[in-house]
Amino acid sequence: MQTWNYVEYGAWALSALFGILMVVDWIKTDSTYSEEVLTSSREGELEAMTEQHKN
Amino acid sequence: MTNFDITSSKIDGMGPHGTNVGLLRVLGPAHVWALGVGIVLVGEYMGWNFAVGKGGAYAALIACWFAGILYTCVAMIDSEVTSTVAAAGGQYTQAKHIVGPLMAFNVGLYLVFAYTMLEAANAITAGYLFSVVATMNGFQGALDQRPFIIMCIMFLAWLNYRGVLATLTFNLVITAIAFIAIIVLFLGTSGVFGGGIMQHASLMEGAASLPYGWIGVLAAMHFGLWYYLGIEGTTQAAEEVRSPARALPFGTLAGIMTLLIAATLTWYVSTGVLPWEFLGDGVNGSVAPLFDTARLSGSNALIWLLGFGTLFATLASANGCINDASRAWFAMGRDKYLPGWFGAVHPKYRTPYRAIVFLVPIALIFALGAPLDQVITFSILSGLLEYTFMPLNIIMFRKKWPLDSIKRGYEHPFHPLPAYTLLALCAITFFAVFLGYGTQLVAMIGFYIVVSLWFHFWRYRFVNRGAQFTMPWPKPKGY
Numbered sequence: 001m002q003t004w005n006y007v008e009y010g011a012w013a014l015s016a017l018f019g020i021l022m023v024v025d026w027i028k029t030d031s032t033y034s035e036e037v038l039t040s041s042r043e044g045e046l047e048a049m050t051e052q053h054k055n
Numbered sequence: 056m057t058n059f060d061i062t063s064s065k066i067d068g069m070g071p072h073g074t075n076v077g078l079l080r081v082l083g084p085a086h087v088w089a090l091g092v093g094i095v096l097v098g099e100y101m102g103w104n105f106a107v108g109k110g111g112a113y114a115a116l117i118a119c120w121f122a123g124i125l126y127t128c129v130a131m132i133d134s135e136v137t138s139t140v141a142a143a144g145g146q147y148t149q150a151k152h153i154v155g156p157l158m159a160f161n162v163g164l165y166l167v168f169a170y171t172m173l174e175a176a177n178a179i180t181a182g183y184l185f186s187v188v189a190t191m192n193g194f195q196g197a198l199d200q201r202p203f204i205i206m207c208i209m210f211l212a213w214l215n216y217r218g219v220l221a222t223l224t225f226n227l228v229i230t231a232i233a234f235i236a237i238i239v240l241f242l243g244t245s246g247v248f249g250g251g252i253m254q255h256a257s258l259m260e261g262a263a264s265l266p267y268g269w270i271g272v273l274a275a276m277h278f279g280l281w282y283y284l285g286i287e288g289t290t291q292a293a294e295e296v297r298s299p300a301r302a303l304p305f306g307t308l309a310g311i312m313t314l315l316i317a318a319t320l321t322w323y324v325s326t327g328v329l330p331w332e333f334l335g336d337g338v339n340g341s342v343a344p345l346f347d348t349a350r351l352s353g354s355n356a357l358i359w360l361l362g363f364g365t366l367f368a369t370l371a372s373a374n375g376c377i378n379d380a381s382r383a384w385f386a387m388g389r390d391k392y393l394p395g396w397f398g399a400v401h402p403k404y405r406t407p408y409r410a411i412v413f414l415v416p417i418a419l420i421f422a423l424g425a426p427l428d429q430v431i432t433f434s435i436l437s438g439l440l441e442y443t444f445m446p447l448n449i450i451m452f453r454k455k456w457p458l459d460s461i462k463r464g465y466e467h468p469f470h471p472l473p474a475y476t477l478l479a480l481c482a483i484t485f486f487a488v489f490l491g492y493g494t495q496l497v498a499m500i501g502f503y504i505v506v507s508l509w510f511h512f513w514r515y516r517f518v519n520r521g522a523q524f525t526m527p528w529p530k531p532k533g534y
Contacts, residue, residue, distance in 0.1 A: 004192070008198065035399075043142045043143075
């Protein structure tokens with residue numbers, strides 16, 4: 001077994017880790033927020049909360 | 056003139072339509088530059104040299120110039136239109152507002168295919184680079200490239216999922232290093248500071264100057280696109296830049312200038328040390344010409360720098376492609392051109408997270424199951440169809456909304472000359488692609504005809520027709 005074989009296993013493990021992190025967060029987000037909130041974005045629109053017009 | 060002024064620093068001109076969670080406006084011109092140049096620069100590190108194989112070194116230089124003109128037109132046209140249509144989706148959104156739904160649907164698919172295929176090609180290349188490094192480090196046997204291909208896609212998708220600012224700041228750093236590496240290679244090998252190794256005269260004399268004549272020059276246009284393919288991706292950041300009217304034209308035009316410099320330097324140093332027969336064979340000859348040039352320089356520092364430059368350029372391109380493909384997919388979902396489920400934004404990270412995750416397995420299928428040249432050819436063809444749409448788009452835009460009706464962040468000069476030039480160069484490039492990949496070209500056009508019929512006769516009934524136009528523009532002239 002050479003070093004690069006371990007690197008291969010490391011790459012498999014990291015791939016799985018990043019995949020799991022995304023999927024777990026995705027499921028958590030979808031179950032926490034309503035579909036109306038998640039899909040409320042409208043084209044080119046600035047959010048009222050972040051865009052404060054001074055004048 | 057309408058009251059709407061996109062260049063205003065006080066108002067954005069967009070009324071509240073009920074957005075609770077939207078994309079985050081955090082990017083500046085440097086991020087736009089990093090997105091555009093980051094996607095493209097890998098084409099300087101590898102790929103452009105197939106143009107040398109088609110027609111020799113001079114043919115690759117002529118292709119570099121003409122493709123440079125083509126993309127300068129693309130950058131100018133894009134800068135004007137997208138500084139006005141400041142929304143995610145880029146050319147898809149432009150087509151929706153200016154041409155119509157069917158064109159928008161097609162352009163959206165061109166974008167997603169072009170970027171997802173390019174992402175897959177970059178991941179394949181990254182896997183190959185890891186195997187080269189392993190071999191150089193004395194690894195015996197063949198390294199399994201699959202885990203590195205998958206890791207590349209998963210890591211970059213995760214980064215994109217977590218937020219656009221970190222994603223494009225990462226791109227800015229690695230793209231800048233990759234660009235600086237090209238300049239350092241030029242300074243170290245050209246003889247500007249003495250000790251040059253360039254041999255242009257002996258490598259390009261006689262039959263080597265234009266080995267296949269002028270038809271070779273024409274054929275070289277196909278791969279001449281590689282010098283710049285993807286700069287139009289800057290428009291996908293339109294909904295996430297702090298100042299669309301300033302950042303998009305600035306970042307895009309600075310990007311094409313950077314690429315013109317990088318492409319010229321790349322051609323100069325590579326053709327100065329590598330024989331055209333070796334340079335032009337990107338499979339069994341010079342896979343990474345800049346890295347090969349560094350190896351011939353005999354400098355370990357240059358070898359390391361260009362080695363990292365190659366890897367960074369590959370990662371930056373894949374990263375930008377994930378960003379752009381997901382924005383296009385998200386925008387189509389938001390307008391119900393695709394299921395509205397894809398139009399979701401992550402409430403914490405403020406990214407189109409469903410679009411990002413959905414495109415991961417598609418990229419993996421192409422990266423693990425399709426040959427590299429086919430993947431890249433489909434990416435180029437999708438890009439070419441998109442460039443053909445742009446001149447029609449800008450001509451219609453100027454006719455429907457003349458300069459005195461909507462204020463632009465940038466007005467491109469000499470209209471309609473750039474539009475007609477772009478159209479002519481696209482026609483030439485289509486012919487060049489047809490010479491080498493006629494079957495794929497016909498198959499690709501057939502595919503888009505089929506999906507267009509599907510959209511027209513089925514999908515369009517679900518499109519949210521009233522809500523898809525939120526730009527506070529005046530009525531088009533003549534309507």
